[in-house]
Amino acid sequence: MENELIKFMSQFTELTDKEAQVMVDFYPVKLYKKGEVLLQEGQIAQDSFLILSGCVRKYCIVDGVEKTIDFYTEEQVAVEFESMSQQSPSKYYLVCFEDSKIAIINSKKEKEYYKKFPRFEELSRIQMEVMMGENLRAFSKFITLTPEQRYLDLLQNRPKLIQRVPQHLIASCLGITPESLSRIRKRIFK
Structure with missing residues (x-):
């Protein structure tokens, strides 16, 4: 270990x-x-x-x-x-x-x-300093990106997390409802 x-x-x-x-x-x-x-x-x-x-x-x-x-x-x-x-x-x-x-x-x-x-x-x-920089970038993205952009960013930068975590918790992390995430996913994957 x-x-x-x-x-x-x-x-x-x-x-x-x-x-x-x-x-x-x-x-x-x-x-x-x-x-x-x-x-x-x-x-x-x-x-x-x-x-x-x-x-x-x-x-x-x-x-x-x-x-x-x-x-x-x-x-x-x-x-x-x-x-x-x-x-x-x-x-x-x-x-x-x-x-x-x-x-x-x-x-x-x-x-x-x-x-x-x-x-x-x-x-x-x-x-x-690296961790604080990452936290600042994440906060900036949360403030400046739309929910759909935040989801796309998560898909690009942490794709394995999407497979490990239920969608309702992903939605919570993105600051949206599970229903909103479902609509975003539907648009993206069409």
Whole structure:
């Protein structure tokens, strides 16, 4: 299991054997069953979750209705930044949508890791900047694209997600009703 974490991190930098072993110790990999909750509304986030396999859904509840924010799949990090950085109660849920293999990145342990291996703080910062850039692009697309354009973008950039997730949750993630998504799909696939 740990080899998947090392393989992922090796994409960004070469690891010594000692660094790899310390990484395995600091970032345990766990198996989660579909439906297991990683974070729930009201909890203060302490961990980030690197998805090695599987899928995690982030959602909130507004007026009694679940609103899907995103799905995190292989090589993506599921995290609730606001709760973690401000140590405030989360407004979101992170729930395993599929059986998942996840590396857990505890924010307190991460500081210890950076003291032992300072170069990883720089690496982490770069990864964070990439994630924030991706989040900003996604937000910009959500604001500027029509629902049909958002669906086409999802089809182009995350086609496997469409096959893994029910259409009503895809619709929720796109900010539309399942009926609207059905009409969009009908137009596109004619």
